[in-house]
Amino acid sequence: MTLLQINNLQTFFRTPQGVAKAVDGVSLQVDEGEVLGIVGESGCGKSVLALSILRLLAMPPAFFGGGEIRFQGKDLLTSSPEEIRGIRGNCISMIFQEPMSALNPVFTVGNQIMEVFRVHRSMGRADALENAVEMLNKVGVPAPERRIREYPYQLSGGMRQRVMIAMALACRPALLLADEPTTALDVSIQAQILELMAALKAELNTAILLITHDLGVVAEVTRRVAVMYTGRIMEEAPTIDLFDTPLHPYTRGLLTSIPRADASFEIDSLTEIKGVVPSVAALPPGCHFEPRCPEAIDICRARAPALEEARPGHRVACWRAAHA
Amino acid sequence: MPELLAVRNLVKHFPVRRGFLGRRAAVVHAVDDVSFSLGENETLGLVGESGCGKTTTGFSILRLIEPTSGEVWFQGENILALAPERMRHLRRHMQIVFQDPFGSLNPRLTVERVIEEPLLNHEDLSGAERRARVEEALVMVGLSPEHMTRFPHEFSGGQRQRVCVARALVLRPRLVIGDEPVSALDVSVRAQVLNLMVKLQRRLNLSYLFISHDLAVIRYVSHRVGVMYLGQIVELAGAKALYAKPLHPYTWALLSAVPLPDPRRARKRIILEGDVPSPMNPPAGCRFHPRCTEVMPICREQAPLTRVVENNHLVRCHLYNDAEVWNSDLPAPLTRAGSNSTKGGNA
Numbered sequence: 001m002t003l004l005q006i007n008n009l010q011t012f013f014r015t016p017q018g019v020a021k022a023v024d025g026v027s028l029q030v031d032e033g034e035v036l037g038i039v040g041e042s043g044c045g046k047s048v049l050a051l052s053i054l055r056l057l058a059m060p061p062a063f064f065g066g067g068e069i070r071f072q073g074k075d076l077l078t079s080s081p082e083e084i085r086g087i088r089g090n091c092i093s094m095i096f097q098e099p100m101s102a103l104n105p106v107f108t109v110g111n112q113i114m115e116v117f118r119v120h121r122s123m124g125r126a127d128a129l130e131n132a133v134e135m136l137n138k139v140g141v142p143a144p145e146r147r148i149r150e151y152p153y154q155l156s157g158g159m160r161q162r163v164m165i166a167m168a169l170a171c172r173p174a175l176l177l178a179d180e181p182t183t184a185l186d187v188s189i190q191a192q193i194l195e196l197m198a199a200l201k202a203e204l205n206t207a208i209l210l211i212t213h214d215l216g217v218v219a220e221v222t223r224r225v226a227v228m229y230t231g232r233i234m235e236e237a238p239t240i241d242l243f244d245t246p247l248h249p250y251t252r253g254l255l256t257s258i259p260r261a262d263a264s265f266e267i268d269s270l271t272e273i274k275g276v277v278p279s280v281a282a283l284p285p286g287c288h289f290e291p292r293c294p295e296a297i298d299i300c301r302a303r304a305p306a307l308e309e310a311r312p313g314h315r316v317a318c319w320r321a322a323h324a
Numbered sequence: 325m326p327e328l329l330a331v332r333n334l335v336k337h338f339p340v341r342r343g344f345l346g347r348r349a350a351v352v353h354a355v356d357d358v359s360f361s362l363g364e365n366e367t368l369g370l371v372g373e374s375g376c377g378k379t380t381t382g383f384s385i386l387r388l389i390e391p392t393s394g395e396v397w398f399q400g401e402n403i404l405a406l407a408p409e410r411m412r413h414l415r416r417h418m419q420i421v422f423q424d425p426f427g428s429l430n431p432r433l434t435v436e437r438v439i440e441e442p443l444l445n446h447e448d449l450s451g452a453e454r455r456a457r458v459e460e461a462l463v464m465v466g467l468s469p470e471h472m473t474r475f476p477h478e479f480s481g482g483q484r485q486r487v488c489v490a491r492a493l494v495l496r497p498r499l500v501i502g503d504e505p506v507s508a509l510d511v512s513v514r515a516q517v518l519n520l521m522v523k524l525q526r527r528l529n530l531s532y533l534f535i536s537h538d539l540a541v542i543r544y545v546s547h548r549v550g551v552m553y554l555g556q557i558v559e560l561a562g563a564k565a566l567y568a569k570p571l572h573p574y575t576w577a578l579l580s581a582v583p584l585p586d587p588r589r590a591r592k593r594i595i596l597e598g599d600v601p602s603p604m605n606p607p608a609g610c611r612f613h614p615r616c617t618e619v620m621p622i623c624r625e626q627a628p629l630t631r632v633v634e635n636n637h638l639v640r641c642h643l644y645n646d647a648e649v650w651n652s653d654l655p656a657p658l659t660r661a662g663s664n665s666t667k668g669g670n671a
Contacts, residue, residue: 041510156599186373186537188596191581195595213511216583239587257515259544261582263568270519270544273512276480 003072003174003207004030004053010065011045011052020280022048024231025067027307030175033205037222037239039212039254043277045231046211050177053209054094055084072174090120093168097180099160103152109136109163110148116170135166140196158189165196172204179211194221215258219243227251230278230288233307237314247310247321250289287319295320327397328498328531329362329385334394336380340604350604354380355391356555359630362499367525367532369546369563371539371578375600377555378535382501385533386418387411398499416446419492423504425484429476435462436472439491446495461490466520482513486520493524501533506541518545539582543567551575554603554611557630561637571639573618610642618643 011023023045030036038046051057053069055076069076071092076084096102104112113135114128123131129148136144139162152160161181168176178197182190198221201208210222218225219239226236227248235248246252256271275292284290290300299319307317316322334355342349355377362368370378384391387403395402403414419442422428429438439458443449449457459469465486476484485505492500502521506514522545525532536542542549543563550560551572559572570576577594596615601607607614613623622642630640631647638650 041512158599186600187539187578187581188373189599190583191593191595194583195593214583215511215585219585219587220583243585243587254511255585257512258585259515259518259540260584261539261543261567261579262584262586263564267544270515272515272519276482276513277510 001032002029003032003034004028004209005068005070006049006053007068007070009049009052009067009069011048011057012063012065014061014063015281017281021065021231021283022062022280023052026228026231026233028226028233028236030207030209032174033201033207034224035201035208035210035222037210037212037218037225038228039215039218039225040228041213041277043230043280044228046228047179049228050094050179050209050211053177054088054092055079056088056094086120089116089168089173090171091173092175092177093171093173094177094179095161095164095168095181097183099157099164099184100152102164103160105152108149108151109155113148113163113167113170116167120171131170132166135170136163138200139163139166139169140192141166156189157185158192161185161189161193162196165193165200169200169204169206173206176206176208177211178208180213181210182217183212183214190217197221215254227254230280230283232288232304232317233315234289234318235314235316236307237316241311241314245311245314247314247316248289248318249293249295249321253292287317326364327361328364328366328399329533330395330397331361331381331385332359332395332397334358334381334384334396335392336377336384336389337392353555353603353606355384356606358394358552358555358557360550360557360560362531362533364498364531365525365529366548367534367546369534369536369542369549370552370557371536371542371549372552373537373578373600375554375603376552377603378537378552379503381552382420382503382533382535386415386420386501388420413446416442416495417497418499418501419495419497420501420503421485421488421492421505423507425481425488425508426476428488429484431476434473434475435467435487438476438487439494442491442495457494458490461494464493464524465490466516480513481509482516485509485517489517489520489524493528493530496528497530499531499533501535503535504537505534507536507538514541521545539578551578554600554606556611556640557638558612558640559638561639562635565635565637571633571637571644572612572641573616573643574612577615577617610640 006026006028009023009026013020013022026049040046064077110132113132117123117128117131133144133148136147141147141159141162182193185193212218222239225239225242227234229250235251246255253273257273259270273292278284286302287300287304290296305317305319307315308322310316310322335357336355338352338354339348340350340352358381372378383389385396396404403411436458439461440454443454443457458472462469462471467486506517509517534545546563549563549566550557553574559575570579577596580594594617598615609625610623610628613619620642628640628642630638630650631644632650633639633644633647
């Protein structure tokens with residue numbers, strides 16, 4: 001069953017230099033209970049995409065140029081602020097990269113988790129407290145009755161991220177938007193959090209939109225993945241297909257430019273992707289990747305390729321790959 | 325391979341002062357008895373999680389912070405005993421590249437001014453000579469002389485890090501300490517900077533102390549690797565041996581925790597329980613014992629000594645108490661990973 005359907009979403013920003021197209025015609029689908037990865041480098045629009053879904057962008061300068069975001073059939077872009085507030089933290093919730101800045105430093109963690117129950121479930125203090133302790137227990141915070149009275153600064157980074165997850169999952173949302181949830185954490189703590197997310201997903205059947213720059217994390221936790229570059233999806237495929245047979249030159253470049261820690265994988269030299277990501281204010285007219293692409297041909301400079309199905313379930317936006 | 329740098333029993337404790345009179349309330353054991361050496365033209369990687377003391381180790385070697393005790397031998401001199409004037413003179417041979425290329429470049433100086441500053445401090449050159457050296461450094465890192473008049477904000481992160489590398493290399497140093505030099509960079513740009521550093525090492529005969537939390541990056545650039553935990557090196561070996569046959573339970577866990585870009589590989593993962601304990605109050609006995617999967621009674625009581633297990637593979641763990649104790653007063657074993665003397669390709 002389709003849970004979230006994004007059609008041709010355009011999220012733009014008005015800037016002194018003109019309109020910056022942060023998300024430029026993205027179409028995506030997330031099924032119930034599915035884990036979809038969005039991978040890309042800084043500035044590719046992956047975070048703006050997530051913030052668009054929850055309508056968390058300041059408008060202006062942001063505005064929607066077009067498209068729709070259907071969640072359980074309802075278009076979020078045309079919903080009223082009240083309707084969105086009923087969905088946020090309830091049916092769709094979000095966890096952020098930096099748990100320290102995402103938690104309010106002047107309230108105890110208990111207070112912040114309880115707020116979710118009080119707002120969305122209209123619970124009284126005692127019930128909310130009981131549920132908050134249960135949530136902390138579920139996300140593996142030791143001694144939850146004591147921790148619940150503590151402030152964010154008293155917790156380690158890993159514990160803070162667990163608190164964020166407890167808040168996000170308190171109302172058993174149908175969809176969790178996770179924006180670089182483990183990027184600020186050490187590897188051993190990252191492993192704990194990824195394990196926890198997988199366990200909770202299995203228990204609650206929450207669909208997850210996982211935004212990350214880390215191809216290792218994508219490989220371990222997602223079933224399907226979309227690669228974004230300068231506001232557009234370049235390639236989308238089942239995770240195994242994407243790693244086995246990447247079709248877009250950008251995806252291939254990413255996969256061969258990362259060093260690996262596993263001893264069985266020998267590498268002499270990393271392949272570089274030439275140049276830098278173009279600024280959103282000065283994008284090339286055709287395919288956005290064309291100036292850095294080792295395989296570019298004339299048509300790439302002239303017109304942007306559409307995202308087309310090249311193999312079953314495997315879509316790619318590349319003139320050469322789609323018609324190879 | 326001759327030894328360029330030798331660190332012996334390095335210790336750095338930070339006092340924590342509290343209250344109005346600044347009473348000494350506690351001590352942070354940031355670095356506790358760290359010893360290693362670095363050969364000419366070699367890269368030693370120091371890897372560990374936040375708070376393990378890897379950056380403090382790097383800063384102590386340059387005396388950017390003064391270590392509490394220990395010795396740092398550089399080209400035959402114990403630099404911790406040097407007078408400030410002599411130390412200043414030696415610093416030209418030891419340079420550093422920081423993590424954040426945004427914070428480490430003065431936004432009000434042009435690239436030319438940024439790169440020529442070390443020359444003004446350490447060399448007596450005419451304006452034209454200086455300019456030539458700045459140009460040379462820029463070209464070396466893949467930028468062009470026309471970039472000289474630009475300001476840092478006009479560059480992308482990767483280009484800024486190239487400017488930082490140029491600034492570090494303009495004095496033609498022997499040792500470059502890289503403190504997470506690619507961690508702030510995007511994947512596609514990271515490979516460019518890593519390849520550049522490997523290429524320059526070969527061309528200029530540099531030695532690198534490469535500090536990072538990223539096990540994959542460390543593996544790519546390093547000949548030898550030291551794994552740090554709570555202020556100590558718990559394992560030190562050639563890169564090949566360390567990744568293929570790690571000995572310390574902490575290294576096992578770290579390596580198994582790194583997500584691999586390979587969706588077909590289902591791995592058994594060792595999940596470490598809990599957080600890294602506070603270096604203010606490190607656990608008694610082995611510092612890793614509260615999280616260790618192999619913990620034995622002795623681990624709670626006695627701190628393990630560093631031992632040499634086959635082929636100069638050093639490990640600080642009671643599992644290897646049959647092996648010989650490593651004497652850090654002796655010259656440290658200097659062996660490279662395998663027989664190949666260079667890292668990375670792109671020759």
